[in-house]
Structure formats: structure tokens, C-alpha cells
Amino acid sequence: MNEYLNEVMDNLHEIPExxxxxLIQYYEEYFLDSGKSLDQIVEEYGTPKQFALKLKISYFSEESGEAADYPAGGPKRQMRLIWMxxxxxxASPVLIxxxxxxxxxxxxxxxxxxxxxxxxYVICITVLGIGLVMIIAGISVLGQSVTSGLFFAGTGLFATGVAVFFAPLLLKGTKWLFYVMMNFVKWVGRRFITKRQFHSANI
Structure with a gap:
């Protein structure tokens, strides 16, 4: 069993030391308390690499957080979870x-x-650019026509305000879509890879 857990440990290098x-200490104690033989452990948890992969998926899924803001750990952690x-x-022919x-x-x-x-970005920059051009145009024609100048300047200010107001909302909506996608990714991981019910250590 010690050799088995040592191999598992060697395949957990992505997880902080x-x-x-x-994790290893928890499962060492659990296996000893359960009295499982090595064959039973392999049958239930898979090879050391398979078991380590399940532990990493479980670990990084829990670390991702549940807030609707951008998932914790940044895109690098999320891409790593998708890859795992x-x-x-x-690893399973049935799941290919x-x-x-x-x-x-x-x-x-x-x-x-x-x-x-x-x-x-394209829309916001375009609207912002149009707004600035219209503001400049409005200022430049004020001497010729106050009405036209105020119209162009007002329209430009409105366009600029729309770009500034909606850009953060649109970006927040994009982050929410990414959050939904990562929830789907974690569900796939739990349902098809870590579906065998094994104890999770509280870290």
C-alpha cells in the first residue's frame, strides 16, 4: 500500500505540497482503518495514475470556487482542469x-x-471613437451653428457614455458564461471520472 500511495504522490505534483x-496522509489512514487489501484499493480507485488524476480533478474543481465572478485561480488553472x-x-475506451x-x-x-x-472591444472602441469624433465636430461647428454644434456634441457625449456604461456589463456577462462553462466541465469530471464514490479529504 505504501508503494501505491507513493506512486499516487508522485503524480500529484500540480497540487501544492x-x-x-x-491528501496522502488522509488516504493512508483511511485505507488502514478500512482494512482494504491492495487489490481492493486498485479495483475501487484504479491505478496510482488514475487515482491521482481523480484526486487532482476533485481538488481543482473545489478550488475553482462557486462565486459568479471570474473563477478563482485564473484561466491557467481552469485550462489545467479541462486538460485533466x-x-x-x-483513459477509458468507453468514454472516448x-x-x-x-x-x-x-x-x-x-x-x-x-x-x-x-x-x-470592437463595438466599444468603435462607439467610443464615433462619440469622440462627434464631440470634436460639434465643438468645431459651434461658431457656425450653435444648434448643430450642441447636437453633435450631445450625441457624441451620449455615445461615449453608452460605451463606457455597457462595456463592463458585457464583460461581466462574458465572465458569467465562462463560469457556466466551467460548471459544466466540473460536472463532466464528477459524473464520468470521479463518479466512483471515494472519500475526500478536507484540506
Whole structure:
């Protein structure tokens, strides 16, 4: 059993050292208390690599947080979680079709999010640019026509205000979509990879 857990430990290098040590210590005590043989442990939890992958998916899913703001740990942690779930799906021949579907869904969502973010920046910059041009145009024609000058300047200020007001809301909406996507990713990980009920250490 010690050799098994040592191999698990060797495959948990993505997890911080303190948390990694606590996980292994927890399962060492649990296995000893349960009286499971090594064969029973392998049958229930898989090989050391498979068990380590399940632990990492569980760990990073819990670390992602549940707030509607941008998930904790940043995009690097989220991409790592997606990658680990893909590895877990491809590790089982039965789940390969699901893995391919998972790639298509996540890839499509990421492309859509990228398009939305680019679109937001393009629209906001365009509206802001039009607003500034109209403000300048309004100021330049004030000497010729006060009415026209005020109209252009007012329209420009309005356009600038719209861009400044809606940009944060649109970005927040994009973050929310990313949060929904990561919830789906974590559900796939829990449902198809860590679905075997094993005890989770409280870290």
C-alpha cells in the first residue's frame, strides 16, 4: 500500500505540497482503518495514475470556487482542469466518444467566448471613437451653428457614455458564461471520472 500511495504522490505534483501531503496522509489512514487489501484499493480507485488524476480533478474543481465572478485561480488553472478531465475521458475506451463530444462543446464555447470578447472591444472602441469624433465636430461647428454644434456634441457625449456604461456589463456577462462553462466541465469530471464514490479529504 505504501508503494501505491507513493506512486499516487508522485503524480500529484500540480497540487501544492502541503495539500498533497495532507491528501496522502488522509488516504493512508483511511485505507488502514478500512482494512482494504491492495487489490481492493486498485479495483475501487484504479491505478496510482488514475487515482491521482481523480484526486487532482476533485481538488481543482473545489478550488475553482462557486462565486459568479471570474473563477478563482485564473484561466491557467481552469485550462489545467479541462486538460485533466480530457485525459480522464480518453483513459477509458468507453468514454472516448464522450471525450470527442466534450472537445467539440468546450471548443465551441471557447471560440464563442473569444468572438464575444473581440466583438465587445470592437463595438466599444468603435462607439467610443464615433462619440469622440462627434464631440470634436460639434465643438468645431459651434461658431457656425450653435444648434448643430450642441447636437453633435450631445450625441457624441451620449455615445461615449453608452460605451463606457455597457462595456463592463458585457464583460461581466462574458465572465458569467465562462463560469457556466466551467460548471459544466466540473460536472463532466464528477459524473464520468470521479463518479466512483471515494472519500475526500478536507484540506
Amino acid at each position: 502541503d495539500d498533497r501531503f495532507d 478531465i480530457l485525459l480522464g475521458l480518453f 466518444p464522450l471525450a470527442l463530444g466534450f472537445i467539440l462543446v468546450i471548443g465551441g464555447i471557447l471560440v464563442a467566448l473569444a468572438a464575444i470578447i473581440i466583438g465587445i
